């Protein structure tokens with residue numbers, strides 16, 4: 001794949017890990033326990049993977065949907081992709097783990113670097129990119145007839161990983177714990193995954209993603225089908241997971257972006273033109289002191 005010149009309209013974000021303070025936009029809406037966790041979370045990112053998109057331009061057939069999008073998603077951070085419907089957020093997310101190429105008419109230019117290595121390098125296996133960069137979708141998609149335990153272990157089969165029963169038991173417990181679901185399901189691991197509530201199913205999907213030890217977790221509107229309580233639980237889970245995996249989330253919920261993310265990128269596609277990143281940087285700055293009037297209008301709910 002050809003790398004294009006890095007000349008996007010983005011404002012400069014840095015790779016530094018920053019101390020997270022309450023977001024001024026609407027601090028009263030940020031639940032105390034989540035805010036407490038944010039303050040505790042001053043992660044170094046050490047040992048975690050960074051993801052860098054450089055000069056991404058994407059098409060579906062003749063339709064160019066993204067133009068020269070560059071974004072660094074620092075190791076150990078949560079990066080939120082925000083913007084109105086149709087501006088290319090999901091397409092960008094899917095490019096980050098090579099799912100874009102599943103669409104027959106899809107094409108792209110640019111590079112995606114996982115810790116400096118291009119995931120589109122022809123020498124790299126597709127399955128490795130998808131294993132290292134996991135995805136959680138908008139609609140929870142557990143295998144409904146499989147048990148909770150089998151759901152968590154499903155990725156091992158796909159990646160051809162062998163493990164003893166004891167190792168699998170440990171893995172099931174640790175993934176369900178990290179997915180914030182263990183206490184609710186530990187006594188019914190053999191019950192079907194399809195019998196869980198929507199929020200529980202989404203946390204099962206997160207646990208399933210974790211079982212193959214991704215270095216990055218992509219989440220495409222993971223709470224849009226969930227009630228506020230389930231949403232809160234998933235957000236807490238995300239904040240805890242960010243200790244061990246770099247997270248990129250697409251969300252339409254500005255309060256959610258403010259609550260959970262360290263970094264934010266605002267995508268926009270003006271009428272008939274491909275999506276670009278108008279502004280990106282620390283979430284606190286994006287919400288409290290946006291540099292572009294369009295960002296200010298969007299984060300304050302004036303359009304989109």
Ligand SMILES: Nc1ncnc2c1ncn2[C@@H]1O[C@H](COP(=O)(O)OP(=O)(O)OP(=O)(O)O)[C@@H](O)[C@H]1O
Pocket residue numbers: 060065083084085086087088089090091092103
């Ligand atoms: N499979 C596809 N085939 C053709 N065009 C597509 C396909 N998927 C997305 N598009 C087009 O690409 C553009 C970007 O879509 P995308 O879903 O990435 O935007 P989005 O910002 O994630 O939107 P939303 O917030 O509504 O999910 C849109 O014009 C959309 O119609």
